[in-house]
Every structure is written in structure tokens, then in C-alpha cells.
Amino acid sequence: MTLDTLLLYLVASVALAITPGPTMLLAMSNGIAGGMRAAAWGIAGASLGAAFLIAVVALGLGSLLAASEGLFNAIRAAGVAYLVWLGIKMWRSQPIDLRAALAASPADVLRPRTAFLRSLTVALSNPKTLLFFAAFLPQFVTSTTPQLPQYVLLGAVFIGIDTCVMLGYAAAGTQAVRWLSRRSLRMINRGCAAGMWLLAATLAVWRRPGA
Known part of the structure; x- marks a missing residue:
């Protein structure tokens, strides 16, 4: 793998990581509902x-899912x-005052x-x-x-970038708890919920290229 290839991969990974997805929405929602401690565990x-998914690809098992329409549809439905x-x-879910809740009832x-x-379930399903x-x-x-060392490097780079982006989403959630009203936090939670439903609908109707 050349340096130019690695730099191109870095740029592509950053572009992919900042695109809102289910794990990003969860990171923000976890920050609102449980603060950075809960968000960090979610991340x-x-x-x-x-x-795990990158390891599956590196081992060549991704081709099994690509070849099996029944397995793909079963996992997609789940x-x-x-x-x-x-x-x-x-x-x-109802937004709470984290400082008061932690002091009164953790x-x-x-x-x-x-x-x-x-x-973890969202990532694997x-x-x-x-x-x-x-x-x-x-x-x-x-x-x-x-190829295995290359997959390890690419996987580590992607997960590192993805983790940093999720931390940003989680921090935004914790700041929202600090500065926004309960009604505003409820709207953010419901916006994240709507995002989950949109992603679910997209996955439900999505067809693989050539399928």
C-alpha cells in the first residue's frame, strides 16, 4: 500500500464517518440521555x-453474505x-437533568x-x-x-476516525443537555428517532447492485 493510497483512504473515511448514520445518532442520543460516560460505552x-465486520471482510466471509440472498434478507429484516x-x-424517552439525576437517582x-x-446491536444488524x-x-x-496487515491498518484507521466523529456527536448531545430546554431536548430525541425510522425505511427498500 502506497502513501498516496493511504491518504486517499483517509479522506474517503472522513467523508464517510461524518455522514449521519444510526451509530452517530445513537452517540448523540446517548450523550443526551446519559452523558459522556454512557456515550463512551455506546461508542x-x-x-x-x-x-467485527471488518474482520469478517478480511477473512473473506463477506462474500457469503453477498452470495446468499436469503441470509442477506434475514439480517436486513432484523x-x-x-x-x-x-x-x-x-x-x-424523556430528557432529564443529568446533574440532578446523578445526584438523586443514578x-x-x-x-x-x-x-x-x-x-453494538445496531452496528452488527x-x-x-x-x-x-x-x-x-x-x-x-x-x-x-x-493482505491481513493491510486490513488491520485500514480497519484501525477507519475505526479511529469513526470514534472521533462519534465523540463529537456525543459531546454535542451533552452540551445540548446543558444549554437547551427540556422541550428542545425532546425535539432532538424525536429527531434522532425519525432519523432511525428513515434509516430503517432506506434499509428495507435498498437493493444491492445487480440484485
Whole structure:
């Protein structure tokens, strides 16, 4: 892999990471509901999910999903259902005063374990992401040299960039808690919920190239 190829990959990864997606919306919502601690655990879950998908691609298993229409549709249906359910939860959630809640009743704040598990589930339940990695990463891999170290490098770079962007979304959520009214926070939560439903609808109707 040449330096020019790596720089091109960096630019492409930044462009992809800043595009709002389910894990980005979750990072912001987690920041609103549980502060940076819960958001950080959610980001860890999303990053672990991304690492797993990249490992799957590196091992060549992404081709199995690409070849199996039944498996793809099964995972897609599960992903759509989970995004819809998560959107409902976010729509119904009530913003809280984090400082008062942490002092009075820590159980009322979003638990780190919950943030971690739902972010991990979102990352793993989207077959479109796996197919994207399967199509995107190999373009930057040199076939004449060992490929596994290249996938490790590309994966680490992408996850690092993605993590930084999610931290930005989470920080925006925590600042929103500090400066905005409960009504405004509720509108942000519902906007994130609507974003989840839009992503679910997009995944439901999305067809693979050549399908």
C-alpha cells in the first residue's frame, strides 16, 4: 500500500464517518440521555461492531453474505425491526437533568451497559454496512503483498476516525443537555428517532447492485 493510497483512504473515511448514520445518532442520543460516560460505552460498542465486520471482510466471509440472498434478507429484516424499535424507544424517552439525576437517582440515567449493547446491536444488524466494507476496503488493498496487515491498518484507521466523529456527536448531545430546554431536548430525541425510522425505511427498500 502506497502513501498516496493511504491518504486517499483517509479522506474517503472522513467523508464517510461524518455522514449521519444510526451509530452517530445513537452517540448523540446517548450523550443526551446519559452523558459522556454512557456515550463512551455506546461508542465502544459501535467500534467493536465495526471491528467485527471488518474482520469478517478480511477473512473473506463477506462474500457469503453477498452470495446468499436469503441470509442477506434475514439480517436486513432484523436490522429494520431493531431500528424501528429503537426509534420508538428514543421517541418516548424523556430528557432529564443529568446533574440532578446523578445526584438523586443514578438509575434514572441511561446505563453504560445499555448504551454499549444497543450500539453494538445496531452496528452488527445492518448487512448494508458489511457489504459496504466488502466493496470499499479491498479497493485500497494491494494484492501482491500480505493482505491481513493491510486490513488491520485500514480497519484501525477507519475505526479511529469513526470514534472521533462519534465523540463529537456525543459531546454535542451533552452540551445540548446543558444549554437547551427540556422541550428542545425532546425535539432532538424525536429527531434522532425519525432519523432511525428513515434509516430503517432506506434499509428495507435498498437493493444491492445487480440484485
